[in-house]
Amino acid sequence: MFNYSFVLKKDVFYRLFRLYIPLALQDLIEYTLFAIALTAFVSRMDVQLLAVYTIIVTLTELFMIPMYALSGVCLTLSAQAYGKEPKKGTEYTGLSCVFLLGLLLPLALIMIMFSSPIARLITDKENIVLIVHQVLPIALAASTINGIQMILRSTLQAINLEKWVLFYSSFICGVSLIIIYLMIEYFKLPGLYIGLGICYVGLSLGYIEKIKIKSHQYMPMQGN
Numbered sequence: 001m002f003n004y005s006f007v008l009k010k011d012v013f014y015r016l017f018r019l020y021i022p023l024a025l026q027d028l029i030e031y032t033l034f035a036i037a038l039t040a041f042v043s044r045m046d047v048q049l050l051a052v053y054t055i056i057v058t059l060t061e062l063f064m065i066p067m068y069a070l071s072g073v074c075l076t077l078s079a080q081a082y083g084k085e086p087k088k089g090t091e092y093t094g095l096s097c098v099f100l101l102g103l104l105l106p107l108a109l110i111m112i113m114f115s116s117p118i119a120r121l122i123t124d125k126e127n128i129v130l131i132v133h134q135v136l137p138i139a140l141a142a143s144t145i146n147g148i149q150m151i152l153r154s155t156l157q158a159i160n161l162e163k164w165v166l167f168y169s170s171f172i173c174g175v176s177l178i179i180i181y182l183m184i185e186y187f188k189l190p191g192l193y194i195g196l197g198i199c200y201v202g203l204s205l206g207y208i209e210k211i212k213i214k215s216h217q218y219m220p221m222q223g224n
Helices: 008-042 047-063 065-084 093-113 115-120 126-158 164-187 187-215 219-222
Strands: none
Touching: 008 047, 008 164, 008 187, 047 065, 047 093, 047 115, 047 126, 047 187, 065 093, 065 126, 093 115, 093 126, 115 126, 126 164, 126 187, 164 187
């Protein structure tokens, strides 16, 4: 017969809480506060650009489905590898990035080629369809870089660097908001996605450098 008793262990609770806080703050900053700030910037645009933005957000959300799945897979595999042997905690990162690009590049080409017919399924206004066709390639490029940084971030979170990720991403997102605001002022909606692309590049470069540093720490161990 199944028997289960719940026992609250302080050390387990402490480890759970210590991991939960940086991950929760990460989501709060990146997916809530950052998104609220972007919404505030976009809401100042005219009605036509708001309509274009709504359509592009819908299309990019569909485009990003493989990113969410693959970053979760990379997080799980990296954590499992790191738990068994720390020096193997980053071995899935490169392959995951290549696999993601292999999925996204053909999908992006298809979405760009058929952006006008797809947009017409949502709106019948040709001027909005035209702007969607012009801006969507920039949005998809930014989203692709976002997918790369998500995988890199997942790797770092899996190897006990979630606090570093929190502080670094908070700094980059804060600086990026200023850049995005200025880009929107000068380039309107395309400026939003150019600014986001800059943000994701900044995150990716920092994450890559941190992964390199972490990997080099185990090189003497590999040589023994």
